[in-house]
Amino acid sequence: HGTNAEELERMVLGGMSAMQAIVASTSVAARCCQLDHLTGTIAVGMRADILAINGDPLADIRVLQDSGNIHLIMKDGHAFKPLH
Structure with a gap:
């Protein structure tokens, strides 16, 4: 997944909510x-491109980086x- 998860963190650090960052990187x-x-x-x-993770990216977007x-x-x- 390259640097996408880091980009999401940067969006949040820039003022977006975690949900806004996720929507920006998917549907937008x-x-x-x-x-x-x-x-x-x-x-x-639609194509079923889904990532299931342990953790809540809305609480901490950085869980997507691990x-x-x-x-x-x-x-x-x-x-x-x-x-793994």
Whole structure:
């Protein structure tokens, strides 16, 4: 996942709420790239790209930076266990 999680922390440090940062990096980013018909939200007919983590990113966005917190990765509806 590269530096995406660090970018989310920077958004929060810049004044966004954790939820605003998550929305900016998912649905807003998809809309800006004109991919919002495929991805960016969890809905029927959309790609199922989901990250399940141990922790609450709304309480502490930095939980997304520790790969040890990743419980499950889902890409296009296929579930993968993370490599720890």
